[in-house]
Amino acid sequence: xxxxxxxxxxxxxxxxxxxxxxxxxxxxxxxxxxxxxxxxxxxxxxxxxxxxxxxxxxxxxxxxxxxxxxxxxxxxxxxxxxxxxxxxxxxxxxxxxxxxxxxxxxxxxxxxxxxxxxxxxxxxxxxxxxxxxxxxxxxxxxxxxxxxxxxxxxxxxxxxxxxxxxxxxxxxxxxxxxxxxxxxxxxxxxxxxxxxxxxxxxxxxxxxxxxxxxxxxxxxxxxxxxxxxxxxxxxxxxxxxxxxxxxxxxxxxxxxxxxxxxxxxxxxxxxxxxxxxxxxxxxxxxxxxxxxxxxxxxxxxxxxxxxxxxxxxxxxxxxxxxxxxxx
Amino acid sequence: xxxxxxxxxxxxxxxxxxxxxxxxxxxxxxxxxxxxxxxxxxxxxxxxxxxxxxxxxxxxxxxxxxxxxxxxxxxxxxxxxxxxxxxxxxxxxxxxxxxxxxxxxxxxxxxxxxxxxxxxxxxxxxxxxxxxxxxxxxxxxxxxxxxxxxxxxxxxxxxxxxxxxxxxxxxxxxxxxxxxxxxxxxxxxxxxxxxxxxxxxxxxxxxxxxxxxxxxxxxxxxxxxxxxxxxxxxxxxxxxxxxxxxxxxxxxxxxxxxxxxxxxxxxx
Numbered sequence: 001x002x003x004x005x006x007x008x009x010x011x012x013x014x015x016x017x018x019x020x021x022x023x024x025x026x027x028x029x030x031x032x033x034x035x036x037x038x039x040x041x042x043x044x045x046x047x048x049x050x051x052x053x054x055x056x057x058x059x060x061x062x063x064x065x066x067x068x069x070x071x072x073x074x075x076x077x078x079x080x081x082x083x084x085x086x087x088x089x090x091x092x093x094x095x096x097x098x099x100x101x102x103x104x105x106x107x108x109x110x111x112x113x114x115x116x117x118x119x120x121x122x123x124x125x126x127x128x129x130x131x132x133x134x135x136x137x138x139x140x141x142x143x144x145x146x147x148x149x150x151x152x153x154x155x156x157x158x159x160x161x162x163x164x165x166x167x168x169x170x171x172x173x174x175x176x177x178x179x180x181x182x183x184x185x186x187x188x189x190x191x192x193x194x195x196x197x198x199x200x201x202x203x204x205x206x207x208x209x210x211x212x213x214x215x216x217x218x219x220x221x222x223x224x225x226x227x228x229x230x231x232x233x234x235x236x237x238x239x240x241x242x243x244x245x246x247x248x249x250x251x252x253x254x255x256x257x258x259x260x261x262x263x264x265x266x267x268x269x270x271x272x273x274x275x276x277x278x279x280x281x282x283x284x285x286x287x288x289x290x291x292x293x294x295x296x297x298x299x300x301x302x303x304x305x306x307x308x309x310x311x312x313x314x315x316x317x318x319x320x321x322x323x324x325x326x327x
Numbered sequence: 328x329x330x331x332x333x334x335x336x337x338x339x340x341x342x343x344x345x346x347x348x349x350x351x352x353x354x355x356x357x358x359x360x361x362x363x364x365x366x367x368x369x370x371x372x373x374x375x376x377x378x379x380x381x382x383x384x385x386x387x388x389x390x391x392x393x394x395x396x397x398x399x400x401x402x403x404x405x406x407x408x409x410x411x412x413x414x415x416x417x418x419x420x421x422x423x424x425x426x427x428x429x430x431x432x433x434x435x436x437x438x439x440x441x442x443x444x445x446x447x448x449x450x451x452x453x454x455x456x457x458x459x460x461x462x463x464x465x466x467x468x469x470x471x472x473x474x475x476x477x478x479x480x481x482x483x484x485x486x487x488x489x490x491x492x493x494x495x496x497x498x499x500x501x502x503x504x505x506x507x508x509x510x511x512x513x514x515x516x517x518x519x520x521x522x523x524x525x526x527x528x529x530x531x532x533x534x535x536x537x538x539x540x541x542x543x544x545x546x547x548x549x550x551x552x553x554x555x556x557x558x559x560x561x562x563x564x565x566x567x568x569x570x571x572x573x574x575x576x577x578x579x580x581x582x583x584x585x586x587x588x589x590x591x592x593x594x595x
Contacts, residue, residue: 014491075488078467102488106470109422109455113462118423118551121453135555141353141450144346146558153551189467193483194494202490207594232594250508251490256449257365257507264594275341286590287565288581294569304584305569306577317578324582 004154007033008093010084011044011056011064012103014075015197018044018052021099023059024165028126029097030060036132038094041065043087045080047073050178057176060168064176065091069183074195075103078187081110087181088115093155095134097126100159108159118151120158124283126165134158142256142279162204163262164283201235201251208234209263211254211281212242215270215291215310219247224311225269228318237261239277255280269310273298290314329382329478329499331373331441333406334429334460335366337390337397338450346559353450362397365445367404367512369505373443374405374513376478382440383407387432389417389425395528403515403523416533419547422451426459427549431540432531433464441482442502446471454504461502468502469495473509 007029012019026042033040041063042056047070056064067083088096088111096111098104100122112119124146125137134156136149151157203209210229212222225236236252243253254261256276266284271277273289273296281287282301289302290310299305306313337360345357362370373384386401388394389412398409412432420428433439442464444457454470461468469486476494477483482501486493487508515523533542543549568584570577585591 014488074493077469081462102471105454106458106468109426109458110462110468112423112455113426113459116423118421119455120552121422121455139560140452140557141344141346142341142452144559146560148555148557149552150555151552187467189497190469191496192493193496196492196494198490198492204489232591256452265590286588294571299569300567301565303566303568303588304581305567306581307569307571308574308577312574313578316574317581320578320582321585324586 002154004092004094006039006041006091006093007095007097008088008091008155009040009042009061010096010098010104010107011042011052012099012101013044013046013049013052014103016046016049016052016073018055019099019101020167021101021160021162022056023167024162025097025099025160026056026060027167028160028165029095030168032095032126032128035128039063041091041093043067043084045072045083053178055170057178058170058172058174060174062176063179065179065181067181067183069185071185072183074192076187076192077107077110077190079185080107081114082186083181083184084111085114086184088155096155096157098157098159100161104159108157112157115155117153117155117157120149120151123158123160124164126158126160139279142275143282144275161260198251203235203237203252203254203259203261206235206261206263208232208265208267209237209254209261209281209284210234210267210269211237211239211271212269212310213239213271213277214241216242216247221311222248224314228267228314228321231318231321232265234263234265239271239274268298268302269314271298272296273301329376329380329440330438331377331382331384331443332433332436332439333366333370333373333384333386333401333443334456335370335386335388335397335401335445336363336448337361337388337394338363338448341449360393360397362400363445363448363450365447365449365505365507367445368507368509369443369445370401370404370406371510371512372475372505373441375510376441376475377405380478385410385436387412387429389413389420389428395530398528399523399526402526402528403519404513408529409526410529410531412531412536414532414545416542417546419550420545421550421552422453422455422459423551424544424546424549426456427463427540427544428536429456430460430463431536433460434539435531435536440499440501442500444502444504446504446506457502457504464500464502466500466502467497468504469497470504472503472505475509
């Protein structure tokens with residue numbers, strides 16, 4: 001369509017490190033590019049990022065466009081947008097993908113409007129149809145339905161959720177082209193005056209999450225869940241009411257208005273399973289529910305359920321698993 | 328004095344709304360419409376700023392005629408003026424067309440200093456309309472704002488991005504999208520509700536925007552993204568084994584199930 005060809009992936013970096021979702025997008029992008037027999041490029045903005053640009057090639061890109069400037073070290077919305085829009089107008093990719101991170105979901109819409117094109121948010125699947133149009137699959141209505149969306153304009157743009165696509169194995173023998181681009185700085189409006197990195201848990205990255213809900217009686221009882229999580233280097237999660245009541249920090253909140261998680265194992269303790277909570281955790285590989293109420297909705301999404309009191313079950317389960325798995 | 332605009336959306340109550348699991352459609356009659364919960368935080372933030380600086384808060388919504396009740400609701404929660412963009416020509420809009428229509432209405436209002444949006448809606452869940460409005464208007468935006476530090480000639484806001492907290496300073500005009508952390512929205516008093524019941528909600532049609540907008544960008548025809556099909560995911564693949572009995576029995580069964588299923592094999 002109108003000379004648009006190939007795919008381009010936005011490579012997100014924070015603190016000089018490429019976000020793993022970008023490698024996942026290169027993995028999926030490579031698969032689609034091979035299917036369409038077109039090229040896959042990536043665009044990276046940052047400061048002294050030459051080596052990271054090479055990594056984009058190792059993970060599947062044919063070309064990496066690099067905008068390297070001290071002013072691009074931290075995310076600046078308007079500078080990022082300006083340079084990317086100019087690049088898209090020059091290269092004309094038919095598909096442009098970003099991670100559905102906070103940064104991607106702030107930047108993507110600006111690029112889409114600047115190019116007057118459609119943008120599909122927070123996709124969990126991508127495919128191409130018989131006419132080589134991109135099919136974008138996204139959950140809607142708290143994950144109750146999956147919508148298949150096509151875009152009539154070019155480029156077809158999507159943000160893609162972290163941890164749903166597979167990255168390729170890193171291949172340092174892979175050759176590609178690093179193209180240094182001239183950086184244009186246009187933003188006198190937004191000034192970053194401070195950046196603070198909060199320590200603590202990164203629940204979106206955790207392999208094991210043990211979450212508590214209304215079934216907990218006291219804030220300090222999260223310690224019981226922590227004991228189980230610690231066996232596997234896991235973290236503690238929470239449903240929203242306990243976060244709202246100040247029992248535990250927002251960074252632990254799983255659900256629609258908190259964090260979307262995709263651990264290998266999710267153990268829900270005393271959580272009934274409101275739609276807003278289920279929206280945040282139904283992507284877990286294995287779900288275990290522990291609840292006194294056998295009619296709790298959480299049991300309907302669980303692989304394994306125990307009808308019982310978490311105050312008895314969790315300590316017993318911890319001690320049984322400790323015997324077998326503790327390393 | 329500050330002129331603030333708050334775009335809002337009427338959404339179904341997600342805890343109560345029913346889905347037709349055959350067709351994947353939403354039965355909007357099954358739950359009453361309400362203001363998107365994130366928009367309540369946006370409205371509260373706007374009202375708090377106006378209380379300090381003086382000025383006006385105008386809410387704008389694009390929606391069907393019944394969305395008037397949600398716009399009226401904003402008048403009981405501190406908005407000075409409420410506008411509903413209502414026209415069949417607006418129907419079927421994706422985020423590009425929605426943001427264009429809202430941005431056009433904001434242009435038509437004339438001067439503005441600050442636009443405050445909720446970070447996303449509970450039904451669409453795109454979070455795109457706020458940043459897209461900013462791009463149409465050619466103004467900067469900061470998304471995921473959890474705190475407003477300084478207001479006045481310049482604004483300083485805290486933006487949370489996955490564990491990093493950025494303090495960002497901007498001149499006006501500016502658009503921000505706010506998270507639920509920013510405040511606790513106040514509840515309207517009975518007197519507020521009574522007053523709002525009598526207040527006028529202005530209704531603007533496509534015609535009303537004709538001096539500032541290209542009507543081919545409205546609604547379905549201005550929407551490049553199209554829903555191709557909908558499927559209802561089953562919780563397929565979930566084993567759904569529920570164990571009952573003594574604590575000793577049930578925990579033993581879970582441990583066995585973990586072993587058989589290799590659940591813990593690839594964990595560290």
